[in-house]
Amino acid sequence: MLSESNLNKVEELRKRYPTTQALLLPVLWMIQEQEGCISEESMKYTGALLNIPYGHILGVVTFYSMLQKKAVGKHHIEVCTNVSCMLRGSGKILEHIEKRLGIKIGEISQDQKWTLSETECLGSCGTAPMLVIGDEYYENLTLEKVDKLIDSLQ
Amino acid sequence: MNLQPANTEKLTTWKRVILPDVPNLYKIDFYLANDGYKALKKALDMKPDEVIDEVKKSNLRGRGGACFPTGLKWSFMPKNSDKPKYLCVNGDESEPGTFKDRQIFEFNPHLLIEGTLIACYAMGMTAAYIYIRGEYGKWIKILQKAIDDAYANGLIGEKILRTNFSTNITIHRGAGAYICGEESALMNSIEGERGYPRVRPPFPAQFGLWGCPTTINNVETISNIPIIINNGWKWYSQIGSVKHPGPLLVGVSGHVNNPGIFEMPTGEPLLEIIHRWAGGVPGNKGIKAVIPGGSSTMILRGDQLEGIRMDVDSLKAAGSSVGTAGIIVMDSDTDLIKVIRRITEFYYRESCGQCTPCREGTGWMFKILKRFESYQAKMEDIDLLMDVANNIEGNTICALGDAAAWPVQSMIRRFRDEFEKRAQVSHFQTMVV
Ligand SMILES: Cc1cc2nc3c(=O)[nH]c(=O)nc-3n(C[C@H](O)[C@H](O)[C@H](O)COP(=O)(O)O)c2cc1C
Ligand code: SF4
Ligand code: FES
Numbered sequence: 001m002l003s004e005s006n007l008n009k010v011e012e013l014r015k016r017y018p019t020t021q022a023l024l025l026p027v028l029w030m031i032q033e034q035e036g037c038i039s040e041e042s043m044k045y046t047g048a049l050l051n052i053p054y055g056h057i058l059g060v061v062t063f064y065s066m067l068q069k070k071a072v073g074k075h076h077i078e079v080c081t082n083v084s085c086m087l088r089g090s091g092k093i094l095e096h097i098e099k100r101l102g103i104k105i106g107e108i109s110q111d112q113k114w115t116l117s118e119t120e121c122l123g124s125c126g127t128a129p130m131l132v133i134g135d136e137y138y139e140n141l142t143l144e145k146v147d148k149l150i151d152s153l154q
Numbered sequence: 155m156n157l158q159p160a161n162t163e164k165l166t167t168w169k170r171v172i173l174p175d176v177p178n179l180y181k182i183d184f185y186l187a188n189d190g191y192k193a194l195k196k197a198l199d200m201k202p203d204e205v206i207d208e209v210k211k212s213n214l215r216g217r218g219g220a221c222f223p224t225g226l227k228w229s230f231m232p233k234n235s236d237k238p239k240y241l242c243v244n245g246d247e248s249e250p251g252t253f254k255d256r257q258i259f260e261f262n263p264h265l266l267i268e269g270t271l272i273a274c275y276a277m278g279m280t281a282a283y284i285y286i287r288g289e290y291g292k293w294i295k296i297l298q299k300a301i302d303d304a305y306a307n308g309l310i311g312e313k314i315l316r317t318n319f320s321t322n323i324t325i326h327r328g329a330g331a332y333i334c335g336e337e338s339a340l341m342n343s344i345e346g347e348r349g350y351p352r353v354r355p356p357f358p359a360q361f362g363l364w365g366c367p368t369t370i371n372n373v374e375t376i377s378n379i380p381i382i383i384n385n386g387w388k389w390y391s392q393i394g395s396v397k398h399p400g401p402l403l404v405g406v407s408g409h410v411n412n413p414g415i416f417e418m419p420t421g422e423p424l425l426e427i428i429h430r431w432a433g434g435v436p437g438n439k440g441i442k443a444v445i446p447g448g449s450s451t452m453i454l455r456g457d458q459l460e461g462i463r464m465d466v467d468s469l470k471a472a473g474s475s476v477g478t479a480g481i482i483v484m485d486s487d488t489d490l491i492k493v494i495r496r497i498t499e500f501y502y503r504e505s506c507g508q509c510t511p512c513r514e515g516t517g518w519m520f521k522i523l524k525r526f527e528s529y530q531a532k533m534e535d536i537d538l539l540m541d542v543a544n545n546i547e548g549n550t551i552c553a554l555g556d557a558a559a560w561p562v563q564s565m566i567r568r569f570r571d572e573f574e575k576r577a578q579v580s581h582f583q584t585m586v587v
Binding site: 024029 | 156322329331407482
């Protein structure tokens with residue numbers, strides 16, 4: 001199920017690690033990037049590819065918060081609410097997004113377009129408040145910036 | 155990210171070396187043109203032990219939180235080992251209030267690579283893994299490009315710079331778990347396990363990655379190595395505080411006008427950092443409290459900051475620690491109960507659950523603090539909270555337990571009145587209902 005180029009990457013990585021089990025996280029990342037989430041089927045596939053029992057893979061997938069067991073909304077907005085962001089108004093940002101999208105933390109919008117979560121510190125405390133969508137950081141947020149961002153993604 | 159102090163003229167004349175004011179330094183051509191990889195060449199002309207000795211004499215201390223002397227740590231590695239040895243560079247950077255390693259990935263990735271190579275040479279390692287938190291996808295790309303370019307230039311891989319020294323550098327991407335920054339959990343995570351900390355002893359220098367001798371160092375620590383080799387231990391050991399010398403990446407966040415990462419010698423006065431470098435508190439409000447080194451470090455009262463400096467000894471004397479040098483400033487209007495509830499919530503969520511005191515204790519503290527926040531706590535809850543924190547401290551496999559206990563303990567010790575006020579109000583409220 002991994003693409004040709006990802007399979008090549010796996011072969012390259014085998015040379016870098018003394019055990020195949022160490023390739024587990026890298027392979028899970030490849031799957032998630034390809035498919036958006038890590039399904040049961042993908043976990044079985046990974047087990048066969050790396051010769052790891054399914055139970056072990058499930059244990060690892062459930063341990064790490066960034067590995068998604070099921071598909072999330074098209075745009076997954078994660079707002080940092082840890083201390084530095086909280087001190088600089090992440091609460092207001094979150095409230096504003098909840099109002100605009102009509103969903104609360106942990107929900108997916110009806111059109112499947114948006115998912116909203118709060119998140120722990122993301123290493124942007126000096127540019128707080130902030131949110132991420134996928135790999136993209138949006139920092140030094142104001143309500144106006146949030147509005148513009150949501151408009152641009154509509 | 156803001157790297158410029160608010161008030162340039164009046165500050166020290168420190169010329170940045172970890173994050174120098176040189177444009178495009180992340181590109182290998184620019185790095186090479188600015189004496190890049192010169193330290194690697196110099197180190198390869200030295201004996202490995204001489205390199206370790208240089209680092210020892212420099213008095214460099216780890217920048218990952220515990221301030222452990224780096225040279226000493228390196229000397230724990232067995233000299234003659236029939237097993238391979240490994241280096242783990244810790245770029246998990248998930249401690250709330252900490253955002254410095256990310257600047258190294260972004261602005262000076264080759265410095266980190268160069269330091270990694272020198273460390274591998276000094277300790278006889280053939281492989282290094284740079285573990286980076288999963289959320290830093292963008293910075294992983296920047297560092298990966300730098301690594302690829304260094305491979306292409308014969309700086310990583312087989313027979314580096316035509317010597318007999320060979321080593322690989324591989325980025326290992328985390329996937330969202332604060333605990334994986336803890337060194338033994340980090341190794342388990344690389345091995346493809348859940349990120350559970352290991353019981354010590356054995357220590358990593360004896361039994362680390364795949365049971366082989368391993369050293370774990372923070373990204374900023376490793377980035378100091380080329381600076382030490384280039385300039386010599388004498389020069390380095392004279393920067394800042396004697397017992398904790400060198401340039402330090404200090405992060406300032408929270409209620410300041412000019413938040414950012416500021417490179418400065420260790421030992422700068424805390425108040426100077428807040429007022430001069432970080433531009434002071436908005437609205438000229440007073441400072442109620444400061445967390446000096448990331449959320450795990452003990453909170454300080456705003457009225458006890460006079461004379462405190464950013465180094466190991468001074469902060470220890472003040473009843474806190476340098477940690478990751480991530481200063482969080484809270485103005486006079488801050489609701490400290492909300493702050494400590496949020497910090498505790500973080501440790502509760504991130505506890506891996508292996509030890510009962512940490513797993514249960516963080517949950518209990520979180521619950522009690524929610525009672526305070528919602529005005530439903532009783533006066534006895536203050537002592538109960540302290541009791542739970544005391545029972546976590548020192549009774550767990552890893553230091554996450556301590557990291558959860560310290561903020562709570564220090565908050566009660568230094569701001570008991572805040573808890574009492576909440577408890578009184580709640581007592582009054584139950585009476586009128
Ligand atoms: C819960 C926990 C989280 C940690 N997270 C990090 C981290 O993100 N980055 C880091 O460098 N060290 C972290 N540490 C410290 C490491 O265990 C280790 O001491 C450090 O990486 C050693 O590097 P140094 O000697 O260069 O400071 C953490 C420790 C604990 C207990
Ligand atoms: S102290 Fe907490 S995080 Fe550390 S091993 Fe124990 S339960 Fe896990
Ligand atoms: S507290 Fe939000 S990024 Fe650090």
